[in-house]
Amino acid sequence: MGMVDIGEFALSDREFTRIRQRVYKIAGISLSDAKRTLVVSRLSKIVRALGLPGFDAYIDFLDHGGSPADDQAFVNALTTNLTRFFREDHHFDHLRTHVGELIARPQRVGKGGRPRLRIWSAGCSTGQEPYTIALALLAAFPDLGRWDFRILATDIDSSVIARAAEGIYPAGELNGLSAQRQALFERGPRGEVRIPSAAREVITFNLLNLMAPWPFKGPFDAVFCRNVAIYFDKPTQGRLFDRLGEVLAPDGFLYIGHSENLQAVSKGFKLVGKTVYQRKSITTARDAA
Ligand SMILES: C[S@@+](CC[C@H](N)C(=O)[O-])C[C@H]1O[C@@H](n2cnc3c(N)ncnc32)[C@H](O)[C@@H]1O
Incomplete structure (x- = not known):
């Protein structure tokens, strides 16, 4: 699908695959292709705050140096939390x-x-x-x-x-x-x-x-x-x-x-x-x- 570049960082197919595999392994969440834009916008903020050059470096960091808090921030960023009172009443x-x-x-x-x-x-x-x-x-x-x-x-x-x-x-x-x-x-x-x-x-x-x-x-x-x-x-x-x-x-x-x-x-x-x-x-x- 090529590069998506709507945030500060571009997301390659390879990087998207690594992110997908990681969130699936931790949380069971299957990210569809339609979630690429969302992944970029949500994770860019974290990558920027960590001062890393891009998503590959971010996944390397999570794999090798990240703390449990870093893993938690990664998962928090990729969940969808839509809800409301008396939903499906x-x-x-x-x-x-x-x-x-x-x-x-x-x-x-x-x-x-x-x-x-x-x-x-x-x-x-x-x-x-x-x-x-x-x-x-x-x-x-x-x-x-x-x-x-x-x-x-x-x-x-x-x-x-x-x-x-x-x-x-x-x-x-x-x-x-x-x-x-x-x-x-x-x-x-x-x-x-x-x-x-x-x-x-x-x-x-x-x-x-x-x-x-x-x-x-x-x-x-x-x-x-x-x-x-x-x-x-x-x-x-x-x-x-x-x-x-x-x-x-x-x-x-x-x-x-x-x-x-x-x-x-x-x-x-x-x-x-x-x-x-x-x-x-x-x-x-x-x-x-
Ligand atoms: C769309 S909300 C649904 C909220 C509420 N149950 C409702 O129907 O309005 C989905 C929630 O599931 C949580 N979730 C996703 N994967 C999860 C997992 N592996 N373990 C626990 N919660 C998870 C998300 O963090 C999110 O808050």
């Missing part, structure tokens, strides 16, 4: 209407006889997804504060996790939401959107690469992994969805993005709604085959 309606059956199961009674509910937002970006889960459930279940309820929210990108943990968003962030939904949020002195403490308190934000080993076993009653697997190739998606099945409780729900599907890996799941899957409680001989 049918998922939150589905969760709300099924929470009753999730907590009714005997094995979900937690400490002190309180209902136990565990949800994972995997690839949470700047936090709108886990905050929406918390706000929607707090509004629907007034006694939720007394439950043993936790949301784990993780992402590979350290900059989005830091922003998510702050829980403060620009004033326009709620544009397009109904007045009823907007009323779930608080406003700061300059009109900025603030997440109420009741929602912040139930969420733990952590840095986590979905391609790496996970430091927990679950079980989660619901996993949101939406608009994350679109960046992965089919084999990587297959392995990820299999692993998500392993940390989901029997009958737990997996919510995926509007353009995604489980296809061949859906053996352990059944489709129960629009991009909503439920982990089968009993594996039949046919499933296992």
